[in-house]
Amino acid sequence: QVQLVESGGGLVQAGGSLRLSCADSGRTFSNYNMGWFRQAPGKEREVAAVISWNGGDTYYTDSVKGRFTLSRDNKKRTVYLQMNSLKPEDTAVYYCAAALTPWHLSKEPSEYDYWGQGTQVTVSS
Numbered sequence: 001q002v003q004l005v006e007s008g009g010g011l012v013q014a015g016g017s018l019r020l021s022c023a024d025s026g027r028t029f030s031n032y033n034m035g036w037f038r039q040a041p042g043k044e045r046e047v048a049a050v051i052s053w054n055g056g057d058t059y060y061t062d063s064v065k066g067r068f069t070l071s072r073d074n075k076k077r078t079v080y081l082q083m084n085s086l087k088p089e090d091t092a093v094y095y096c097a098a099a100l101t102p103w104h105l106s107k108e109p110s111e112y113d114y115w116g117q118g119t120q121v122t123v124s125s
Helices: none
Strands: 004-007 010-013 018-024 033-039 046-051 058-060 068-073 078-083 092-099 119-124
Touching: 004 092, 018 033, 018 092, 018 119, 033 078, 046 068, 046 078, 058 068
Parallel strands: 010 119
Antiparallel strands: 004 018, 018 078, 033 046, 033 092, 046 058, 068 078, 092 119
16 A cells, blocks of 8 residues: 655745655555656646656656756655755645556656645745
């Protein structure tokens, strides 16, 4: 069973930093590709960054490249999203997700099987 719990969201000024964490209480965390997705009001959910099961491959959407860093610690069953140089357009609810298909690193929300409850990130100008 996969249960994802996010933490680390909050309110920050433009140019600031936040680190999001997503912990899984299950036993097979290292078998999953993991991703962070975000959804702003009135917009569709979109990928921010995804990471392969062993951390060897990552994908970042263009708007966060060079500012966000995704990493994972399989021993701690946790994935981290370090967000630097935050912009007001980064404001959204951020969701952690797990995909049970480790052979294919997808950036499509529909291909992720388990989701956390979401954490709000608000960047003020």
